[in-house]
Amino acid sequence: MVEPDKHSRTNRRTYLKSSLSAVALASAAGCLGGSGGGGDTLKFGYTSSLSGPTAVLGKQYHTGFQIWRDHVNENGGILNKEVELVHYDDESNPERARELANRLASQDNVDFLFGPYGSPNNYSASLVSQQNQIPMVSGASSDPEIFSRGLEYYYSTLSKTTKYGKSFPEFLASLDWGSFDMDEPSTAATLRADAAYTSTLGKALTQNLEDQGFEVAYEQEYPTDQNDFSSILSELSNADPDVLCVCGFPADEARFAEQAQQAGLNVDIHYQNYSSQTVIVDTLGDQVNYMMNGAWWDRRYDYNRVDTYVEMWNQRKDSVAEMPLSYATAAGMVFEKAIEEASSTNADDVNQALKSLDIETPLGRTQFHETGWNRHQYKNEAVRQWQNQEMTLLYPEKFATGDVWLPTPNWGNRDSSPE
Known part of the structure; x- marks a missing residue:
C-alpha cells in the first residue's frame, strides 16, 4: 500500500x-x-x-x-x-x-x-x-x-x-448474518484521502461494494492533512450507513477514528485501510477491537x-x-x-x-x-480484525486464524469479545 x-x-x-x-x-x-x-x-x-x-x-x-x-x-x-x-x-x-x-x-x-x-x-x-x-x-x-x-x-x-478493494465486499457477502443475531447490512459509506493511491482505491472499493449489492449512501474525499472531521462525521450520522470504509493513511485514519469515537458514530462494520498500523492502537487503546482493515501481505x-x-x-x-x-x-x-x-x-x-x-x-x-x-x-488481499488488541486474519479463508467478532458494540464497550 x-x-x-x-x-x-x-x-x-x-x-x-x-x-x-x-x-x-x-x-x-x-x-x-x-x-x-x-x-x-x-x-x-x-x-x-x-x-x-x-x-x-x-x-x-x-x-x-x-x-x-x-x-x-x-x-x-x-x-x-x-x-x-x-x-x-x-x-x-x-x-x-x-x-x-x-x-x-x-x-x-x-x-x-x-x-x-x-x-x-x-x-x-x-x-x-x-x-x-x-x-x-x-x-x-x-x-x-x-x-x-x-x-x-x-x-x-x-x-x-484499480484491482484492489475486492476482498472486503466479497468477505461481507460470504457471512451468515443470522448467526450473529443481526440484520444483513445493506448500506455503506466510503471516505478516501485525496492522494493518487487512496483516491483510486476508494473509488474501486465503492464500485466493488455496489457490485456486491450495497447501496453507497455517502461518498467523500478529504485532504490527507485534514485535522477536523466534524462536518464529515455529521454528514455520516445523517446518512446512517451500516458499513463504513475509510481509505486513508495511518495518521489521518487515526485522527478520524478518534473523532468518530468522540462523536459517538457507531456502525455495524468499521473498516479502515491502514488501521493495521500501531498508531491506531496508540490512539484507541482497547476500543480498537472489532475494527477491520485490509492488507496486501500478512506474515501468516x-x-x-x-x-x-x-x-x-x-x-x-x-x-x-x-x-x-x-x-x-x-x-x-x-x-x-x-x-x-x-x-x-x-x-x-x-x-x-x-x-x-x-x-x-x-x-x-x-x-x-x-x-x-x-x-x-x-x-491475495486480506481482511483482518482487531481482537484483544491483536489482529486476527479472517480472509482469505484458507489463511484464517480465527472467527469474526460481530455484532460490533457501541464505542466504549469494545474491550471484550462478543458474549
Missing part, C-alpha cells in the same frame, strides 16, 4: 516534461548505464522516504531492502557476486526522487534500480530507468497511470490500485521465504514484520531470480528475464503484465 505525498496530486504532465528534460541533459553528459556487474559486487540503487510525510512506511521499506541484501549475501550472493545497496533519502518528494535516481544512474553507476516508496515518487523516478535502460523493480507503486506510459524497463510487485501467509524473512525482521531492533518490508524483499527476490534465470548481469538480459518471470515471493505469485504491474498480487 502506498503512502501519500504532498505533491501526489500535481499535474502529471508537469512531472513527465520536467523529468524527461532532466534525464535528457544527464544523458547528453555521458553514458548512463550501470556497470553490468563487472566486478565482484552487484550494485542496486534506490531512494526511500526516510523523512517527510511518508517516512513511517518509507523507513520500513528501506529496512526491507537491507534484510534482503543480508539474506542474499549470507547465502553466497547472486551469481557469486555480493549485493551492495546504494540509497538516498528522497524526502517524500517526487522531484527529489527523480534527481536522486539520475544520480544513482549517472554518478553511482548502479547495475539495477529499485523503485522508491510511493506511487508519486515512482511516477517520476521510473522515467530515469526508461531513459537509461536500467531495469527498475518497485515494491511500492500501484497508481494505474504509472503503467500507462509504455515503460519497457519498469516493474512493480504490486498490482494496479504461507508464501516463499515468509518464515525466513519474518524471523530476520523480528531479530532487528528497528523493524517489525509490516507490509512495506515484504514489498521491498519481494522486489529484491524478483531481481535475484531474474538475474539467476538470465545467467547474466547484463541489463537487457535481465530485463528480458523479468518480462517472462513467474515466481512466488512473500506477496504470493508474481508475474508481470506487459505494462509492468503484477497480475496476481491483488488476489
Whole structure:
C-alpha cells in the first residue's frame, strides 16, 4: 500500500516534461548505464522516504531492502557476486526522487534500480530507468497511470490500485448474518484521502461494494492533512450507513477514528485501510477491537521465504514484520531470480528475464503484465480484525486464524469479545 505525498496530486504532465528534460541533459553528459556487474559486487540503487510525510512506511521499506541484501549475501550472493545497496533519502518528494535516481544512474553507476516508496515518487523516478535502460523493480507503486506510459524497463510487485478493494465486499457477502443475531447490512459509506493511491482505491472499493449489492449512501474525499472531521462525521450520522470504509493513511485514519469515537458514530462494520498500523492502537487503546482493515501481505501467509524473512525482521531492533518490508524483499527476490534465470548481469538480459518471470515471493505469485504491474498480487488481499488488541486474519479463508467478532458494540464497550 502506498503512502501519500504532498505533491501526489500535481499535474502529471508537469512531472513527465520536467523529468524527461532532466534525464535528457544527464544523458547528453555521458553514458548512463550501470556497470553490468563487472566486478565482484552487484550494485542496486534506490531512494526511500526516510523523512517527510511518508517516512513511517518509507523507513520500513528501506529496512526491507537491507534484510534482503543480508539474506542474499549470507547465502553466497547472486551469481557469486555480493549485493551492495546504494540509497538516498528522497524526502517524500517526487522531484527529489527523480534527481536522486539520475544520480544513482549517472554518478553511482548502479547495475539495477529499485523503485522508491510511493506511487508519486515512482511516477517520476521510473522515467530515469526508461531513459537509461536500467531495469527498475518497485515494491511500492500501484497508481494505474504509472503503467500507462509504455515503460519497457519498469516493474512493480504490486498490482494496479484499480484491482484492489475486492476482498472486503466479497468477505461481507460470504457471512451468515443470522448467526450473529443481526440484520444483513445493506448500506455503506466510503471516505478516501485525496492522494493518487487512496483516491483510486476508494473509488474501486465503492464500485466493488455496489457490485456486491450495497447501496453507497455517502461518498467523500478529504485532504490527507485534514485535522477536523466534524462536518464529515455529521454528514455520516445523517446518512446512517451500516458499513463504513475509510481509505486513508495511518495518521489521518487515526485522527478520524478518534473523532468518530468522540462523536459517538457507531456502525455495524468499521473498516479502515491502514488501521493495521500501531498508531491506531496508540490512539484507541482497547476500543480498537472489532475494527477491520485490509492488507496486501500478512506474515501468516504461507508464501516463499515468509518464515525466513519474518524471523530476520523480528531479530532487528528497528523493524517489525509490516507490509512495506515484504514489498521491498519481494522486489529484491524478483531481481535475484531474474538475474539467476538470465545467467547474466547484463541489463537487457535481465530485463528480458523479468518480462517472462513467474515466481512466488512473500506477496504470493508474481508475474508481470506487459505494462509492468503484477497480475496476481491483488488476489491475495486480506481482511483482518482487531481482537484483544491483536489482529486476527479472517480472509482469505484458507489463511484464517480465527472467527469474526460481530455484532460490533457501541464505542466504549469494545474491550471484550462478543458474549
